[in-house]
Amino acid sequence: MIGRLNHVAIAVPDLDAAAAQYRGALGAQVGAPQDEPDHGVTVIFIELPNTKIELLHPLGDDSPINGFLQKNPAGGIHHICYEVEDILAARDHLQDTGARVLGDGTPKIGAHGKPVLFLHPKDFNGCLIELEQT
Amino acid sequence: MIGRLNHVAIAVPDLDAAAAQYRGALGAQVGAPQDEPDHGVTVIFIELPNTKIELLHPLGDDSPINGFLQKNPAGGIHHICYEVEDILAARDHLQDTGARVLGDGTPKIGAHGKPVLFLHPKDFNGCLIELEQT
Numbered sequence: 001m002i003g004r005l006n007h008v009a010i011a012v013p014d015l016d017a018a019a020a021q022y023r024g025a026l027g028a029q030v031g032a033p034q035d036e037p038d039h040g041v042t043v044i045f046i047e048l049p050n051t052k053i054e055l056l057h058p059l060g061d062d063s064p065i066n067g068f069l070q071k072n073p074a075g076g077i078h079h080i081c082y083e084v085e086d087i088l089a090a091r092d093h094l095q096d097t098g099a100r101v102l103g104d105g106t107p108k109i110g111a112h113g114k115p116v117l118f119l120h121p122k123d124f125n126g127c128l129i130e131l132e133q134t
Numbered sequence: 135m136i137g138r139l140n141h142v143a144i145a146v147p148d149l150d151a152a153a154a155q156y157r158g159a160l161g162a163q164v165g166a167p168q169d170e171p172d173h174g175v176t177v178i179f180i181e182l183p184n185t186k187i188e189l190l191h192p193l194g195d196d197s198p199i200n201g202f203l204q205k206n207p208a209g210g211i212h213h214i215c216y217e218v219e220d221i222l223a224a225r226d227h228l229q230d231t232g233a234r235v236l237g238d239g240t241p242k243i244g245a246h247g248k249p250v251l252f253l254h255p256k257d258f259n260g261c262l263i264e265l266e267q268t
Contacts, residue, residue, distance in 0.1 A: 001161025004184045008142060008214055012259045021258070025231040026216070027135025048216075050138045050184040055259075075259030077211045080142055082160070082182075097159040124155070125146045125189075125209030 001090055002082035006112075006132050007045075007052040011065045011078040015057040018075070019044050022053070033057075036111050040064050043111055054111075079118070079128035087115045087133035099123045107133070135224055136216040140246075140266050141179075141186040145199045145212040149191040152209070153178050156187070167191075170245050174198050177245055188245075213252070213262035221249045221267035233257045241267070 012018040015033060023030040031045040040063035046053040056078055058066050068078055084090040087107050095101060100120035110116035110132055119129040146152040149167060157164040165179040174197035180187040190212055192200050202212055218224040221241050229235060234254035244250035244266055253263040 002182065005139070005142065005182050005187075008139065010259055010261055018259050021231075025228055025233055027227075048136065048139050053139075072260050074256055075261070077214065077261055080211065093161075094159055097155075099155075099159055122208055125144055125152050126206050127144055127209070127211055 001093065002084060002131075003134065004083045005051050006081040006083050006130075006134075007054045008080050009054040009056050009078045009130075010075060011056045011068050011072070012075040013057075013069055013073060015042060015044060015055060018055050022046050022055070028053075035059055038109075039111055041111070079130050081116075081130035081132050083134045084131050085134065087117060087131055090131055091117055094119065135227065136218060136265075137268065138217045139185050140215040140217050140264075140268075141188045142214050143188040143190050143212045143264075144209060145190045145202050145206070146209040147191075147203055147207060149176060149178060149189060152189050156180050156189070162187075169193055172243075173245055175245070213264050215250075215264035215266050217268045218265050219268065221251060221265055224265055225251055228253065 019030050022028045029047045034043050036043055040060050042057045042059045044055040056065055091101055091105055100123050102118040107115035107117050115133045117131045121128045153164050156162045163181045168177050170177055174194050176191045176193045178189040190199055225235055225239055234257050236252040236254060241249035241251050249267045251265045255262045
């Protein structure tokens with residue numbers, strides 16, 4: 001069912017510093033910051049040859065990653081995203097196995113403009129997993 | 135400098151349960167457990183089309199991931215691994231930028247039989263980063 005690893009998302013306390021570090025110290029191809037007001041984050045994409053790293057920084061007081069950065073002030077890996085071909089079929093299959101989908105189970109449109117769902121980290125070895133329909 | 139994302143490593147409290155979940159609920163291609171006594175872990179590789187997930191479980195009382203699982207009993211993302219062409223050049227460049235390399239800076243032979251180094255998570259947004267020479 002799951003396909004490619006679409007991205008690894010890293011929440012960072014200082015977006016400019018993290019971008020400069022990935023560009024300079026790690027020598028990666030780092031994009032420009034993009035505000036995603038619908039998702040409460042500013043995102044920078046780092047293009048690796050086979051996948052992407054997403055640097056996430058809170059945008060606004062209600063950002064969904066404010067709590068994460070309060071618990072992890074230095075930052076940390078926030079989630080990983082797997083691609084699926086059919087997100088509704090994936091959701092139904094996962095729920096049949098007893099896994100919890102966050103929210104009401106209705107896919108939302110993610111930062112890439114595609115339908116996404118998140119799975120409960122307590123059901124997946126402490127990892128927040130995003131599924132994105134490709 | 136950094137190339138492909140070689141893998142994402144997830145520390146799990148129950149290796150059999152995690153493997154069954156990735157095979158069944160997530161429908162992934164899951165390998166057999168491999169004991170790595172030199173690294174104090176048992177590893178299961180999950181092959182995605184573009185990269186790998188490594189499930190890590192402690193092997194022995196001195197496992198380097200015992201502490202992580204004590205802090206995170208449900209499991210969690212332990213590290214991410216970027217490929218580099220020349221690990222000594224990468225180390226020297228990173229140290230020139232002020233980043234700390236764990237241990238004495240001498241690459242060790244990792245679970246894939248290739249030279250690896252780990253970077254200090256406090257210097258990299260709370261993420262433990264492994265570099266592997268390809």
